[in-house]
Amino acid sequence: MLQTYYDQPLKNPLPPFEARLLRGAVNLTRKDGGTPFDAATRFYAGYAETAVGQGRSLDDIGFPGVLGRMWSLRGEMKFYDEHVAALKTVSAAAQARDTAKPAPELARVHGTRALCSTAPRDGIEQPIGGKMFQTFKLAVAISLVALASGLTAAPQKRGTARRPVPARAATAAPRPFDPKAYAASVEGVDCTNVAARARSVVPIDKALHGIASAYPWGPPTKGEFESTSAFDQRVHDELSAKLGGTDRIVAVIPIRDMMKYDADTSTLTINPVDKRIKENVITVKAYSDIDGESTYVGSNAYGASTEVSRHTFTQFYMLLPARGQTAITSTMAPDAARSLKENGSLVLVGSLLSPYIAYERQRGRPTISDPNDVTYLQFYLGMIAQCAVIVNQGQEVGRIAL
Known part of the structure; x- marks a missing residue:
């Protein structure tokens, strides 16, 4: 443990x-x-x-x-x-x-x-x-x-297969999240104008980073003398404040990892669902990054030691109810499909939904032959989507009835 x-x-x-x-x-x-x-x-x-x-x-x-x-x-x-x-x-x-x-x-x-x-x-x-x-x-x-024999035994987590350390692209230091700028960028965005407005929306990864950094201790907890409805309202108000005074969510997510194209049949498939929590609850991956890199010297039981690289791989997800289809398939010319993969986005338009925040955590243990100490953190933000629109360079390409 x-x-x-x-x-x-x-x-x-x-x-x-x-x-x-x-x-x-x-x-x-x-x-x-x-x-x-x-x-x-x-x-x-x-x-x-x-x-x-x-x-x-x-x-x-x-x-x-x-x-x-x-x-x-x-x-x-x-x-x-x-x-x-x-x-x-x-x-x-x-x-x-x-x-x-x-x-x-x-x-x-x-x-x-x-x-x-x-x-x-x-x-x-x-x-x-x-x-x-x-x-x-x-x-x-x-x-x-x-x-602790004599204590009530608690269920144990099963081990997970080792995952490779994700590669990290060189990027400039991100600017701090500005809640007011986010709120201003999503004001007035709806399912009728989202294609034209998507480019001007503050990227959702900045909003998610801002929210996650505001809860370093994990999700808020309900007080002993606080009703569930009062707790939900409190968390809703806290998150709205951290988003600049709005509960509006407009998540512009690059589509490249969601789509597959078959050039032989000119068939395009787009499936934004990363995983299905329940039959009617899905996650859509919004962003991922590696941070918290450091090194230390580790040793095994036989006395062999090596320098270990420690990484924290953080993945940010939108957590939302699935009320309809979760994928679409259509025909598209190769050039158009290439442009969509390089420039297109899936835009989720909606608002905050309880449960608002959730965390998961896994860790890959280092060994002498694979000296990588990798922690995988998953941060989830709950929302209800009024529409899921596929956009390419200011034009609507299609919709998914999530």
């Missing part, structure tokens, strides 16, 4: 301090009737608190985005809200330390202070050449389950 969900490829056997921390997390979770996921999260909270106390960067222990990963597991935890509060307090303490401000007291209510009451005698990770020396062994995750 620690390896898969919290980016913690810890050493095996654990150093004495980490072992004490793990036993404390497990014993506390046994006492209050939590799950193994609660135990793993409590261990991680204590681990992060110790890193802050040692003056280390939380980036070294995979802290960025940890609450987004936790959110995907919230159904497996009994004390999810307490974990979120504890980790936010740890983050605030790190920020206060880095800006030389008085740090808030770390999360006593969560129990991490009790878990860390003994000063560590061994470093959590051994720095080598300025990088973090980490080992990759599944036995740590198995050890947690063994120590």
Whole structure:
């Protein structure tokens, strides 16, 4: 669990301090009737608190985005809200330390202070050449389950096949997202004028980046005393504000990856659906990028070490209900098909729809022969599409009745 969900490829056997921390997390979770996921999260909270106390960067222990990963597991935890509060307090303490401000007291209510009451005698990770020396062994995750015997077993994720590291094209640094510029660009755009207006709309990737960066802890969560309707309205209002005061979505998405052309039969097929979540819920990929590139020195159980490249591959999707066809097929001359592939777009016109935000996360583990540590993040923005229009150089080519 620690390896898969919290980016913690810890050493095996654990150093004495980490072992004490793990036993404390497990014993506390046994006492209050939590799950193994609660135990793993409590261990991680204590681990992060110790890193802050040692003056280390939380980036070294995979802290960025940890609450987004936790959110995907919230159904497996009994004390999810307490974990979120504890980790936010740890983050605030790190920020206060880095800006030389008085740090808030770390999360006593969560129990991490009790878990860390003994000063560590061994470093959590051994720095080598300025990088973090980490080992990759599944036995740590198995050890947690063994120590947590007696807890209610939670379902485990199945492993996924290794995916290649995506190539990254050289691009200039993107300009910050301007919500007011986006709102102005989509004002008045509808299904009758979208072909003429598509070129002037602020690209949806900028809007998605802006929204995702505004929720680094993962999707908003409903309060204990907040009704579902009030929660939906609150999130709707937050997102509208982040889009410049509008809930209007106009997503102009390049069509090249959605279309296939058979030159022998002059047949063009366009299918924008990336995957189908349910029978009537689909995703359309809007944008993808690689960021967060860095390196560190990793080692396996046999002592072999190598420099590992760490990448974060982020994919942004529109999440929407499917009410009709999801693909079209037609005949088209080769030159026209080539122009469409090079210049065409699928334009989704609609508005925000609950559930507004969702995250998914997968990770490919590095090996000596393939030293790439790749994290795949999927960010979803919910919308309802009033129309899906295929546009090429200001002209409407066709429509898909999504």
